[in-house]
Structure formats: C-alpha cells, structure tokens
Amino acid sequence: MKQKINLLREFSIPLILGTVTAVIWANVDPAGYAHFDHDHFFGPFSFHFIANELFMVFFFGIAAVEITQSCLPGGDLSPLKKAVNPLLATVGGVLGPIGVYFLVNYLLGAAELSKGWGIPTATDIALAWLAARLVFGNNHPVIAYLLLLAIADDAIGLAIIAIFYPDPSIPAAPHWLLLTVLGTLSAFMLRKLKVRSYWPYLALGGSASWFGLHQSHLHPALALVFIVPLLPHPWKETRHMFEADSRDRSTLARFEHEWKIIVDFGLFLFGLANAGVVFSAIGTGTWLVLTSLIIGKTLGIFLFGYLGKQLGFPLPTGMKNRDLLVAGLIAGIGFTVSLFVAGEAFTDLTIQGAAKMGAMLSIAAFPLALILARLVGVSKQRYLSK
Numbered sequence: 001m002k003q004k005i006n007l008l009r010e011f012s013i014p015l016i017l018g019t020v021t022a023v024i025w026a027n028v029d030p031a032g033y034a035h036f037d038h039d040h041f042f043g044p045f046s047f048h049f050i051a052n053e054l055f056m057v058f059f060f061g062i063a064a065v066e067i068t069q070s071c072l073p074g075g076d077l078s079p080l081k082k083a084v085n086p087l088l089a090t091v092g093g094v095l096g097p098i099g100v101y102f103l104v105n106y107l108l109g110a111a112e113l114s115k116g117w118g119i120p121t122a123t124d125i126a127l128a129w130l131a132a133r134l135v136f137g138n139n140h141p142v143i144a145y146l147l148l149l150a151i152a153d154d155a156i157g158l159a160i161i162a163i164f165y166p167d168p169s170i171p172a173a174p175h176w177l178l179l180t181v182l183g184t185l186s187a188f189m190l191r192k193l194k195v196r197s198y199w200p201y202l203a204l205g206g207s208a209s210w211f212g213l214h215q216s217h218l219h220p221a222l223a224l225v226f227i228v229p230l231l232p233h234p235w236k237e238t239r240h241m242f243e244a245d246s247r248d249r250s251t252l253a254r255f256e257h258e259w260k261i262i263v264d265f266g267l268f269l270f271g272l273a274n275a276g277v278v279f280s281a282i283g284t285g286t287w288l289v290l291t292s293l294i295i296g297k298t299l300g301i302f303l304f305g306y307l308g309k310q311l312g313f314p315l316p317t318g319m320k321n322r323d324l325l326v327a328g329l330i331a332g333i334g335f336t337v338s339l340f341v342a343g344e345a346f347t348d349l350t351i352q353g354a355a356k357m358g359a360m361l362s363i364a365a366f367p368l369a370l371i372l373a374r375l376v377g378v379s380k381q382r383y384l385s386k
Contacts, residue, residue: 012126014264015336018271019360026276033276051273052340053220055266057210061224062263063125063151065256068229070144075237084313086145089305089324090152093331094121096300101292109284116285116345116355118164120292122157122337123150126267131330131366135373137380141316142323146330149301154337155222162218165344176215180226183208187230194232198255201227231255267336274339275360281353289342289358293332294365301328322376329372332365334358 026033037048069075071083097120105113125147132146166172187205195201202224210223233252305324309315315324338359346352372378 012130012264012267015126015267015271018268018273019275020271022272022275023277023360027278030276030278037273037276047269048273051269052343053214055263055269056221056340057206057223058259058263058266059270060154060221061228062256062260063154064225064228065252066147067151068233068252069237070148072233072237073235078237081313082316083148085305085308085315086148087152088308088313089145089301089328090149090156092300092302092304092307093123093149093153093297093328094156094300096298096303097121097292097296099300100296101288104288104291109288112348112351113285113288115165116288116342116351118157118160119289119338119341119345119355119359120296120334121160122154122334122341123297123331124333124335124337125150125154126264127333127335127363127366128330131333131369132327134366135326135330135369135380136323136378140323141319142327145316145319146327149327149331153331155225157337157341158219158222161341161344165341166217170217172218173216176212177218179212179215180209180223181212183210183212183223184226184230187227191230191232196232196251198231198251201231201251205230228252228255270336274336274343275356277353277356277360279357281350282357283350283354285346285351285354286358286361289334289338289355290361290364293334293338293358293362294329294368295332297332297365298325298328301331322378325376326369326373326378329365329369332362334362335360338362 022033025036038046040046042050071078071080073079098117101117101120102114105117128146128150129143132140132143136142183205186208187201190200190204205227206224209226210220213220213223231250231252233250234248302321302325305315305328306321309321315321339356342352342355342359346355
C-alpha cells in the first residue's frame with residue numbers, strides 16, 4: 001500500500017486527476033462547476049479561495065524547505081556561487097516568454113490579450129521535477145538546477161500578480177506588510193528560544209505573515225516562504241533535493257515529512273479549482289501562452305544560463321550545455337502557477353479560458369523534451385547520492 005501511495009505522489013496523479021475532473025465537469029455541466037468553485041459553501045470561503053489562498057501556502061512552504069536545505073553547506077546549491085547560474089537562467093526564463101508573448105501578440109493577436117504576458121513566466125514545480133527525473137534519471141545535477149529555477153520563477157510569477165494584476169476595486173494597503181514582518185520576527189525569536197515543534201512557527205509566524213499579505217491585498221500563498229527558513233535545521237546537508245534522510249530529525253525535516261504527503265495529494269484540490277476550462281475556449285490566447293512557454297522558456301533559459309557560464313558562473317558539475325537546453329524546454333510546463341496567473345490576468349471568462357487552456361496544453365513540453373533529449377544526445381543516468 002505504501003508503495004502504491006508513493007507512486008501516486010511521484011507521478012503527480014492527484015494533480016492530473018483533479019485537472020481531468022475539472023475539465024470534464026466544466027464541459028458537461030459548466031454552471032454546476034462554476035457554482036461549486038466560486039459559491040461560499042464553507043462559511044465566508046469558496047472552494048476556489050481554500051485551494052488558492054490556503055492550500056497553496058503549504059505548497060510553496062514545501063518548496064521553501066527544499067531550497068533552504070539545498071543552500072546549506074553540502075547542499076546542491078552550496079556554495080552560493082553555484083546558485084548564480086540557475087538564478088540567471090530564471091531571469092531568462094521570465095524575460096524569454098514575455099518577449100515571445102509580446103512579439104507573437106503583436107503579429108497575430110489583439111490588444112485585449114496584451115495583459116496576459118505574465119502567464120507564461122511560471123513553471124510547474126511538481127510536473128517539471130517529474131519530467132526531469134524521467135528524462136535525466138534520478139539525482140542528475142539538472143534536477144536541483146531546474147527545481148531552483150522553477151521555484152524562483154514561480155515566486156516571480158506571484159510578485160507579478162501582486163504588482164501588475166491588482167484588483168482595481170481593492171487598492172493596495174502596504175502598511176499591513178508590517179504584520180508579515182512581525183510574523184517573521186516572531187519565528188526568528190522562536191528559533192532563538194530553541195523551540196523544536198514547528199507548530200508555534202506556523203501558528204504565530206505563519207498566521208501573521210498570511211494575514212499581512214492578505215490584508216495588503218497581495219496573494220498570501222508565499223506566507224510560509226518567510227517562515228520556513230527559520231525552522232531549526234542542521235548546519236550541513238547530506239542529501240539531494242526530495243531525497244529522504246531518516247537521520248535528519250530537525251524541525252525543518254519533520255515539517256517536510258509530515259506536510260509533503262498532504263501537499264502532494266492536495267494538488268487534486270488545486271487542479272479541481274483551477275482547471276475547469278471548456279474546450280470551446282481554445283483561441284488565440286491559447287496559442288499565445290503555449291508558444292511563449294515552449295519557445296520563450298527554452299530560449300530564455302538556455303541563453304541566460306549559457307551567458308552565466310561565460311561570465312564565470314558555471315553550470316553544476318556534470319551538467320552540460322545540452323542538458324541546459326532540455327531543462328529549458330521542460331521548464332515550459334507552466335500548468336499550476338500559470339493557471340493561477342491566468343485567473344488574475346483576465347476578467348473576461350472567454351479570454352481567461354483560452355489562456356488557461358494554453359497553460360494546460362504546455363504539458364506537451366514533456367514529450368517534446370524526450371524527443372529533444374534523444375536528438376542532442378542526452379542519456380538517462382543514475383547519479384550516486386552523496
């Protein structure tokens with residue numbers, strides 16, 4: 001039974017199942033789906049609010065665990081100089097899709113589609129990680145590289161929402177961010193007091209951070225990103241990203257161990273809440289988003305990663321230029337956060353649906369990456385753990 005559960009998690013079956021359920025429901029009974037997703041069945045909260053504003057907090061919290069551990073001495077991204085190249089590639093992975101989006105929209109699109117430029121800036125962390133493992137093999141250095149890139153550009157995607165896609169009916173209230181600062185300071189004090197349970201960190205620091213972001217009219221999904229790095233953890237890392245280490249019983253490791261399974265299966269809720277798009281919605285916006293993700297991500301990541309290498313910030317040991325090219329294509333799987341951004345970029349449901357369809361069709365980057373890997377001579381390998 002445990003093996004079956006791990007297979008479901010490893011292959012992102014809950015996310016895929018939630019997505020398929022939403023698409024079928026929205027096409028068979030669009031009114032019923034909209035009623036379920038947006039009406040307030042849970043007191044003041046809708047199902048959409050619970051999935052996007054509450055569940056996604058833990059999704060990004062788990063991502064923050066992996067980055068924190070990888071930046072420790074001995075981690076995949078330590079010393080810090082090793083993180084410079086993937087962060088430069090992240091810049092390319094944001095600017096490339098934006099450039100392609102504006103270019104294609106200028107040539108073939110329409111003025112009302114111009115607001116969607118932020119949609120293809122994001123990468124689906126779970127699906128990109130799975131695709132990279134299937135293309136490159138377990139523990140290949142490109143896995144950690146791609147994860148850092150995906151997490152960083154998803155964070156940029158949320159920042160883009162906050163800055164460029166505000167709700168015009170609700171003005172920003174930045175003074176509430178003091179509450180987020182207070183939450184971060186409370187987590188810092190808990191660590192100084194050597195509090196070992198992660199619950200006080202979530203209850204005090206996480207809650208204050210969430211309310212600060214929410215009341216500022218910024219998306220609170222990043223609330224735990226400020227708290228998680230302050231959870232007590234070892235000073236040195238001995239494993240790769242997403243590898244289990246039974247010897248690590250720190251607060252940070254316990255949080256990851258106890259919440260990752262909830263997050264993995266909770267992605268069903270996210271898919272169900274965000275992927276309900278009718279097939280008739282396919283239009284110009286679909287191809288704009290899809291082209292920007294597939295072509296813009298690939299070119300942007302490869303060019304900026306290669307530029308970083310020439311500037312003296314090398315790729316991880318064992319990672320070659322051809323690996324970088326394939327990784328750039330894999331990063332074109334937008335899905336999760338791209339769906340999230342599409343919901344904020346457009347108020348017109350027809351345009352929004354077309355853009356969401358483009359985000360979902362970006363799953364095509366996976367089979368394309370398998371083909372590209374074969375063409376450029378990337379072979380699947382299994383690297384030894386540390």
